[in-house]
Amino acid sequence: MKYNSLFKNTLLFVGTSLFSVGIWSCNANNIKQSNKLDNTININQQEIKTGADNYQQYLPLLKDKKVGVLTNQSGLVNENNSVIHLVDFLLKNKIDVEKIYAPEHGFRGTADAGELIKDGKDTKTGIPIISLYGKNKKPNKEQLKDIDVMVFDLQDVGTRFYTYISSLHYLMEACAENNIEVIVLDRPNPNGAKVDGPVLEMAYKSFVGMHPIPVLHGMTIGEYAQMINGEKWLENGIQCKLKVIPITNYNKSMPYSLTVKPSPNLPNDQSINLYPSLCFFEGTNVSVGRGTNKQFQVYGSPNMRKTTFSFTPEPNEGAKDPMHNGRKCNGEDLSQIAFVEGIQLKWLLNAYQTSSKKEEFFNSFFTNLAGNKKLQSQIKQGLSEKQIKDTWITGIEDFKNTRKKYLIYKDEN
Structure with a gap:
């Protein structure tokens, strides 16, 4: 069963009643919600x-x-x-x-x-x-x-x-x-x-x-x-x-599809998978698709060089006044790519490198999202994705050692 099928048939409580919910659309006609998702529910999910x-x-x-x-x-x-x-x-x-x-x-x-x-x-x-x-x-x-x-x-x-x-x-x-x-x-x-x-x-x-x-x-x-x-x-x-x-019949190696949107701008599995990589854009002048029906599955800006893909954000549920409201954004559609493993920086690096307004690319929120000032500096210096990610290794390993004490479920890490 695909995620969309589950999503459309989930009963969602909204304060006054339970109602059937489907993926909502917006007026950005150049973006169509795909029914194809790369992640399917593991057969064990029905037992979880x-x-x-x-x-x-x-x-x-x-x-x-x-x-x-x-x-x-x-x-x-x-x-x-x-x-x-x-x-x-x-x-x-x-x-x-x-x-x-x-x-x-x-x-x-x-x-x-x-x-x-x-x-x-x-x-x-x-x-x-x-x-x-x-x-x-x-x-x-x-x-x-x-x-x-x-x-x-x-x-x-x-x-x-x-x-x-x-x-x-x-x-x-x-x-x-x-x-x-x-x-x-x-x-x-x-x-x-x-x-x-x-x-x-x-x-x-x-x-x-x-x-x-x-x-x-x-x-x-x-x-x-x-x-x-x-x-x-x-x-x-x-x-x-x-x-x-605890959850029963579960380990974290199982693919798991949510049956309801955890928040308005994470509408499906693809957006949730890309969210850790694309959320950095929230600290820049690049849109992540708020005001479309492909939130956190596309990125783009009027300041990026012209591409074969573009979108125009317009107000919708969860985005009453989206970034670049009503303006054509050049960028990339990631809604059909295979699921990514971990954080991918290539889209962030590409957006910065192709921006016509590099001096306006970052805002103060980027430091909060990154949790440091280093990442912004590394991008400006032109470091490669591998060079940047290599600087994370020691911190990640130290964290993993700490986290072991608190795990409840089987974990390949």
Whole structure:
């Protein structure tokens, strides 16, 4: 079964109801969404049970407790071959859900990257929703009032700059300070066990990179939670009371397709596979296809030399005002290429080398994404991809040695 087939038939909770969802399109008529995907679901995927699906392990821990839930549209439970959102599932099982906490993109998962998400109320259940994005990334004591246990269930994609692991950090920190247990419902990492990229230097810590790890960390979010706790990365080295509900019948060598978009601009397997390589463009004047239906599968700019492929970004879901809105971008279509292994720098190097405005190519956000100033300097110096990646080796090996302590699943690394 191809990813698109799964995606179109997934039931997605959006606050008020469950509805059938298909891949959405935009007005950029020169871009057509391909049905061809190189990654198919491993036959064992149908046997995999996520942490959320292993509800026999966590429902008893929530009984007679006042529960907070940090989740979004990806928090789905498969109950007897029927898909239901975690919040609905908990209420159905007489669990007292006091509050819902929403990460970047919101509880429904439709907001733009970086868009301010307001607090509110779930119209279906009446449960208060507290945004953990914008200025309020860490829940305060009042927002945690009356909560006995916190359930965390977000689908991560295994990259340092995907902000759900930063939300996890702040939630764990707040719960540790308020003596609240955190239960993480683990989910597979669609980018598997691959570890790659420069290790973040703590001088460049930000919400898109809080810890000294490579861009691709090769861990599930449950394993990562254990690392945050074990390495004492929380404020003042505190540790929270943590329990991970593991995935069963899973190892990270299995190809794994997500059944729902983890965020608005990662619509399919191809985008998730290319995201670790193309997200660096977010710190440049090059578009990664926001405002098209091939987000993180194309790149281009009006400043790049003319190519046989071009696209014109226009506003759509998840990109109300995309970069180069309404302007023709010359670039490259990667939507049909074979899946890549690790991080590829060739597209970033090509875009810089062919830019007519090199002096405007980088913006200040690039340093946050890279986690250092070296990468920008290396690109400007004209270093090759191999020369740049060779400088990552020592940091990657040191990280792998640390990460071994926290792995739950079989790992080829």
